[in-house]
Amino acid sequence: MSLGILRSRAISLASKRFLCTNAASAPLPPPPSAASPSRWNFLKYAVVGALTGGTAFAGYASYAYSLEEVEEKTRSFRESAKYAAGDGATALDKFQGLLYSTAMTVPAKAVELYLDARRLIEEQSYTEPYTDKLLPDLLPQEQHVFTLVLDLNETLIHYIWTRDTGWQTFKRPGVDAFLEHLAQFYEIVVYTDEQNMFVDPVIERLDTKHCIRYRLSRPATKYQDGKHFRDLSKLNRNPGKVLYLSGHALESCLQPENCLPIKAWQQQDIDDTALLDFIPFLEFVARSSPPDIRPVLASYQGCDIPSEFIRRSKEHQRRMQEQKNRGRFWK
């Protein structure tokens, strides 16, 4: 930028010198007008180059850095453009500071304009779910019912594209029986970060018995840190009665205390039984109906929930058997 300014000044000086020479000797013929197009050409290319470079840099900054990072990196640069002369500064220092401030004002304003535009775009309502009540109110006679929130990709289905076969969508083993059995105990909601136009045909084909009551897709998610998160607090349900089952549960939900991690499934894993293995635990939860599910899930944290549930059930059976034996011994 400063080099461009220096070049512009040199050109103007040359032009002035030429005019003086022309005034000195009147009988000389008028000069050819070759200088003007050359100057305009240079200015045109300089402006186009500056705009292109600025656009490319803005694109890269948008891709590589978040809003806060860009703001932090450019703070010192933007503050240096506002020059305040110190008391002890000499006239030369004041002049240099003024020159630097004037030269840096345009890029500083450009950076601020970019930051304002990006903040305006990124902090729109697109990052939030489209409403604070994603589900309608529960019926009065269903206040005790738990809500089972299911993910879609790598939890109930898995889709893949290959050059030989194109798009293929696979059902996880046992998904039909899983949905049909648990619809007796739960309000089943599918909450995914896919688009509506993908979710609707998949659910229509997957759920032929209408076990799934509601479908929530990408507009219902919360966009944060470049990912689409499920926000279970917006479900209009008692947060102590919400369970979120997903192959990527802990990294795709804003309330990890309500998550049931399940193994992520792909179609080559044909011996997978994880969905059916969850039926005993989920049925037990629905029948015993704890007032708040979050302490129960906290006690299972870090474990494989179905196998841990089976182990605890065996322990419970063994303890009951011991008590029975002890009673018989005393009698």
Next chain:
Amino acid sequence: MADSSSNSKDHHNTRVYHPYQDLNVPIQKLYNLPTAPEHLFPEEAARTHRSWGDNLQYYTGSGYLAGAITGAARGTVQGLREAESADSLKIRLNRVLNSGGLAGRRLGNSLGVVGLIFAGLESGMTHLRGTDDLVNSAVAGLGTGALYRAAAGPQSAAIAGAIGGIAAAAAVAGKQALKRYVPI
């Protein structure tokens, strides 16, 4: 109900599973699990060849592209060969670009039309016969050649049809041999 219907449909493709099997409780419910990946959209799995639209785009596009590249290369070489020593660089470049562009467009259009006719005939044959094999391609090639040269007279059309049929059959046989013997 679902289990019985799925049972009647594909009982031999499933295995019985009991989620409570580790607990010594009476069997309440047995689930039939598939032994192969189960498609959500069976029509996706049943697809064995390109649709007629895909065929049309594939043959027409690849034909035009191959013709354009080949014709442009040939025209460029011809333009370079015709250059005279007295020509300036600008005139030489202009001749090369003109020759390459003209030959490329001409050959590209010809091969694109051939691809269009072939795709249409092959898809029609597949639809009529209900099967997709070598005979479809050979007959489509024969029809393409005959149709392309129909305006030049019956003898030329017959020769072009024979060449087209042989070329199509050779292409399909070559493709099958390639798939069988070349480890890709």
